[in-house]
Amino acid sequence: MAYVAVKGGEQAIRNAEALLAARRRGDPDVPELSLEQIKQQLQLAVNRVMAEGSLYDPDLAALAIKQSWGDLVEAAFLLRAYRTTLPRLYYSQPLDTGKMVVQRRISAIFKDTPGGQKLGPTFDYVHRLLDFKLAAEDNQFVAPSQATEAAIAPTPRALDTLAREDLITMPAPPQATEDGAVPAYGAVPAKNETPPPYDLTRQPLDTPLARDARLQNLARADEGFLLSMAYSTQRGYGTNHPFAGDVRMGAVEVVICPEELGFAVAIADITVTEVQMVNQFKGNQETPPQFTQGYGLTFGYNERKAMAMALMDRALQAKALGETVSNPAQDEEFVLYHSDNVEAQGFVQHLKLPHYIDFQAELNLVRQLRQTAPSSPPAPPTAASPPLTSPAVAASPAAVPATLGPAEATGACES
Amino acid sequence: MTPPLPSSSPTANPMTAASPEPGFNFAYLDEQTKRSIRRALLKAVAIPGHQIPFSSREMPMAYGWGTGGVQVTAAVIGQPDTLKVIDQGADDTTNAVNIRRFFQKVCGVATTDRTAEATLIQTRHRIPETPLQPGQIMVYQVPMPEPLFFIEPSRTEANKMHALEEYGPMYVRLYEDVTQFGHIAMAYDYPVMVGDRYLMKPSPIPRFDNPKLHMSPALQLFGAGREKRIYAIPPYTSVKSLDFDDHPFTVETWDAACAFCGATDSYLDEVVTDDQGSRLWICSDTDYCHQRQQAALSDKPNALATPAD
Numbered sequence: 133m134a135y136v137a138v139k140g141g142e143q144a145i146r147n148a149e150a151l152l153a154a155r156r157r158g159d160p161d162v163p164e165l166s167l168e169q170i171k172q173q174l175q176l177a178v179n180r181v182m183a184e185g186s187l188y189d190p191d192l193a194a195l196a197i198k199q200s201w202g203d204l205v206e207a208a209f210l211l212r213a214y215r216t217t218l219p220r221l222y223y224s225q226p227l228d229t230g231k232m233v234v235q236r237r238i239s240a241i242f243k244d245t246p247g248g249q250k251l252g253p254t255f256d257y258v259h260r261l262l263d264f265k266l267a268a269e270d271n272q273f274v275a276p277s278q279a280t281e282a283a284i285a286p287t288p289r290a291l292d293t294l295a296r297e298d299l300i301t302m303p304a305p306p307q308a309t310e311d312g313a314v315p316a317y318g319a320v321p322a323k324n325e326t327p328p329p330y331d332l333t334r335q336p337l338d339t340p341l342a343r344d345a346r347l348q349n350l351a352r353a354d355e356g357f358l359l360s361m362a363y364s365t366q367r368g369y370g371t372n373h374p375f376a377g378d379v380r381m382g383a384v385e386v387v388i389c390p391e392e393l394g395f396a397v398a399i400a401d402i403t404v405t406e407v408q409m410v411n412q413f414k415g416n417q418e419t420p421p422q423f424t425q426g427y428g429l430t431f432g433y434n435e436r437k438a439m440a441m442a443l444m445d446r447a448l449q450a451k452a453l454g455e456t457v458s459n460p461a462q463d464e465e466f467v468l469y470h471s472d473n474v475e476a477q478g479f480v481q482h483l484k485l486p487h488y489i490d491f492q493a494e495l496n497l498v499r500q501l502r503q504t505a506p507s508s509p510p511a512p513p514t515a516a517s518p519p520l521t522s523p524a525v526a527a528s529p530a531a532v533p534a535t536l537g538p539a540e541a542t543g544a545c546e547s
Numbered sequence: 548m549t550p551p552l553p554s555s556s557p558t559a560n561p562m563t564a565a566s567p568e569p570g571f572n573f574a575y576l577d578e579q580t581k582r583s584i585r586r587a588l589l590k591a592v593a594i595p596g597h598q599i600p601f602s603s604r605e606m607p608m609a610y611g612w613g614t615g616g617v618q619v620t621a622a623v624i625g626q627p628d629t630l631k632v633i634d635q636g637a638d639d640t641t642n643a644v645n646i647r648r649f650f651q652k653v654c655g656v657a658t659t660d661r662t663a664e665a666t667l668i669q670t671r672h673r674i675p676e677t678p679l680q681p682g683q684i685m686v687y688q689v690p691m692p693e694p695l696f697f698i699e700p701s702r703t704e705a706n707k708m709h710a711l712e713e714y715g716p717m718y719v720r721l722y723e724d725v726t727q728f729g730h731i732a733m734a735y736d737y738p739v740m741v742g743d744r745y746l747m748k749p750s751p752i753p754r755f756d757n758p759k760l761h762m763s764p765a766l767q768l769f770g771a772g773r774e775k776r777i778y779a780i781p782p783y784t785s786v787k788s789l790d791f792d793d794h795p796f797t798v799e800t801w802d803a804a805c806a807f808c809g810a811t812d813s814y815l816d817e818v819v820t821d822d823q824g825s826r827l828w829i830c831s832d833t834d835y836c837h838q839r840q841q842a843a844l845s846d847k848p849n850a851l852a853t854p855a856d
Contacts, residue, residue, distance in 0.1 A: 141644040212605040217577065336600040336775035339703050465701050475610045475773045479690070482611025485642050489635045489672045489831055492816055493734035493753040496799050501728055 156201040170194040179403075179432025180204055184473060185211025186333070186352045188402050188431050205354070209474045216333070222388040223328060225396065229406045229429075231286050234382035236433075239290040241375050241410055247287030252381065253433075290378040291408050291425060300410065300423040339465050343445075346468060350444055351430060354473035355437040361461045362443035370447050370459035374426065377410040381433050405434045409442040416454045424449065567655035574621040575653045580604060584622035584777070588768060591779035596741025597709070598692050603775040613646055613671055614772030616688035620650065620669050623684060623768070629657045631665035636673035636814065636831035643671070660834050672735075674756040676813045676835040679765035681782065687750040689771035692778065694738045694748040714746050717789065725794050737796075740787045741780055749786075755798045755814045760786040803828040808839035 157164065171178055171194040181193040185208040193211060200206035236252025239245050251257070265271065294300040330345035337349065350358065365372060386400045409426035413419075426446030428438035450462040460466045470476060566573045574581065580602075587601035606614040624630065630650055634643035638660045646669060647658050659665050662677040669686040679685065695705040698716045708714070717738060724732045737754035741747045749760055750769060760767065760780060767780040780786060790796035804811045806827040813835055815828040830836035 141639050141641040142648065145641060145645055145648070209605070209609065213607045216604040216606075217571070217575075219577070334602050336602050338600050465703065469702070474605060478610025478612065478614075479773055480611075481609065482690070485612065485671075486635045486640050487672070487751075488816055489753055489814070490735045490751050492814075492831075493755070493799065495817065497732060497734040501732060504729060 152201075156199075165198055167191060167194040167198060170197050176433060177202075177204055177207075179430075179434050180355060180437070181207045181211060182431040183434050183437060184208035184352060184354060185215065187211050187215040188400075205473050205477050209477070212474050220331075220334065222390060223331075224399075225387040225389055227384045227386065227404065227429075229380065229384055229404070230288055232380060232382040232384045232404075232406070233401075234287050234380050235403075236382070237287055237378070237380040238376065239378050241377050242290055242293070245290045245293070247285070254435075287380065289408060291410065294377075294410070294423060298422070300425060301419075302425070337468060339468065340451075341464060341468065343449075346448055346464070347427065347429070347441075347445060349468045349471060350428070350441045353441070353471035354476065355434070355440070357471050357473070357476075358437060358440040358444055361467060362440035362447075364459070365443055365447045365461045370450065370461040372424075372426075372443075372446050372450075373412040374443055374446065375410040376407065376439065377425070378406070378408040379435065379439070380407075381405040381435065403432055405430050405432065405438040407435070407438040407442040409439075409446055411446045413453060424453065566653045568652050571653050573626075573654060574624050574650070575607070576604065576618065576621045581622045584618055587777045588619065588622065588779065591768070591777050592766070592781050594745070595780055595784050596739075596745030596747040596778060598771075598776040598778045600775055601777050603772045606772065608645070608649070610773035611690065612642060613669070613688035615770030615774075615777070616669050616671070616686045616772075617646060617649070617770075618772055619686045619768050619770035619777065620667060621653075623686075624650065624654055624656060624667060626654070626656060628666045629659050629664055630654075631659050631662065631668045631834075632670075633668070633673060633675070633832075633834075634671040635816070636675070637833040639833065660837070662834050672751050672753075673814070673831060674752055674759045676810075676830070676832045677838070679759075679763055681764040683765040685763075685765050685767045687752075687767065687769045689748070689750045689769045689774070689776070691736075692748060692769065692771040692774050692776040694746045709745065712744070714740075717746060718791075721789060722791070725791065730794060731790065731796075734799075738789050740789060742784050743787075746789075747778060747780075747786075753799070753814060754788065754796075757786075757788045757796070758798065762786075801828060805830045805836060805839075808836045808843065810836065810839055 171190050174194075174197065175190075177197055178190050178193045181196055181204055182188055182190065184205075185193060185196065187193075189211075192214065193207065196207035196210040197204065200210060234247070234250060234252075236254060237247060237250045239249065291300060291302075295302050330342060330348065332345060332348050332352070335345075337345070341349075364370065366374075381403065383401045383403050385398045386402055387396045387398050389396045405428075407426075407428035409428075411424045411426055413422055413424040415421035424446060426442040426444070426449075428441030428443075428445065430438045430441065444461065444467060447459075447461040448464055448467060450457050451464070455462070457463060566575070572578065576584070584601055587599045590599045591597065603615065603618060606617055608614060608617065620630070630647065632638065632643045632647040632650075634640040634646075637643065638647075650656060651658060662668065662675040663680070665683065667684045667686065668675065668679075669688070671688040674685070693702065693705055695708055695717065698720060699705045699708060708716075721731050721733075724730065733754065735753045736748055736751040737757055739747050739749050739757060739760060749757060762783050762785065763780070764782050766782055769778045769780075771777070788796040801811070801815045803815060805813060805815060806829050808830060810830055813830045813832055816831040817826055817828055819826055830839075
């Protein structure tokens, strides 16, 4: 019986795994990629995988990219499945991005601002012409001498200027709320008290959410999804008039303060991209007209994602700001439950798994519906019979002349 | 009601749980995570049919591949357990093989194909034909735990509806079927009412299996990994498939018998044997079918009908 294709599943799985490994390696005469090459020369891929994999580790991200045959969503999944086995020992202190050693810093709202404008390594003004010279190897590229030295002086955030004038609401640290309710916008936390942040890796996402959980979700979210959702707000589906207040990329110090030590310890320098959007807000009964902020932060150099994240953070403040929530990008449940590509890719692709039991059930049902439909089709090649049911159902549309429409058939059924 | 204790006690010593696979804890998850899942399971057992959020983890298989069931199994499995894994009723489908392989690797527990021998059965889309026994645990893989999702996609709203027992819209949906087709047109994942209180999705089992949920002597646990929900039906709990007095719930029947074992009381799976429309019907529960074939052979060694090739 050749049809029992599922027999020997274990051998098939092993073979598929071996075949994948061989195909991934490709022609053995071509030198194998090293993790160092991936880490250095595919750095933006590494950054994306670290951001969506929710783990800052360029070596492991490079390994994941190599192992996933270059499939970045798969690589993020590999990294997530690994990170979930790691113990959570400490929560870091909030990053101070004001002290970032910036490699790039742009403000689109002030021509000049303390810390200045610094283009850094960017595609922004590069003519997108295929560089055929790059196809040849052994190119030498020398960084301009000035650019190699990162600014050492602190670069204050451009939005602080607006905050001093009270023109923008700076978000407060998250409020502890027992029921997970969204705190009022700009609510002031209790004195000297910063409750531990919501942690999606330890608590299930459960709406309605406070902003800390939302930001964590967005920071791990699929870049493509965020990009398109953010784009939709610019095209009228939840317009909020954004300006790029401060876009910066560089190294920041990660500091922990272990209780057993009682003092702060810097444990790492990590590269992050931070975006603060300035958005118009017309005000409401309690709040005078002012600017609001959308915030984006990602691991690594991930500017497109950080900007999209900032737009989405602002769009999702609609409810708290008393704006009309009428577009997908403003709908917390729509955005946050569908933003995770590890979840999404799994559920979309699980349709590949066997479904023949459910399909058999549907097949039986559709054949039964067709048998009893007003326009009776030829008898199906089935051994399944309609379920034996009460007399009321036995006198269902099957007994009704084929000329009757569905409405009349229904009437006959209920008589 | 007080459910009997599961036969498989969780790992005896949580701090030193050893896995046969070096570098991983027994049953893959760390003990704190397993404990948090067991807390959710206890709540779920205490409120039959009610969905309990839990901090579902990324697993080394994709969401949609049974990560919820895998996490529940990992949380309750112990060294003395005997595990059976089925997908579509069969022990040898690729996904069942893969999950069984995973637990062999990270637990080293005994596995079996035989329903009667298993203390723990993880399943996707079927309930075995062999009646379950007291002390057995069924673990269901659940894709969408929320029975109201196609009526109310907002989880916040759906939670309110459950709290208020506001299940009218579901009955309206079923009634619309009755008016349109003369009967309820839901073939699988047919909604049930658990303990006369909570509307629940039984996972995408065919409605043929729904009656087996009712007053089952086994503990039935449901895990939805991607949706991060756990729910349960404790042993001997009333589980009623939604219906109307004048349109009672029914299950499908077949005119054919299983081509291998001749069963007429099991869920049959239609197999297309050529491109001319030829078909035959076989038991979807491979263990049940196999047991029946063995029994027939030992009764009358030559009597078993061999299917035509």
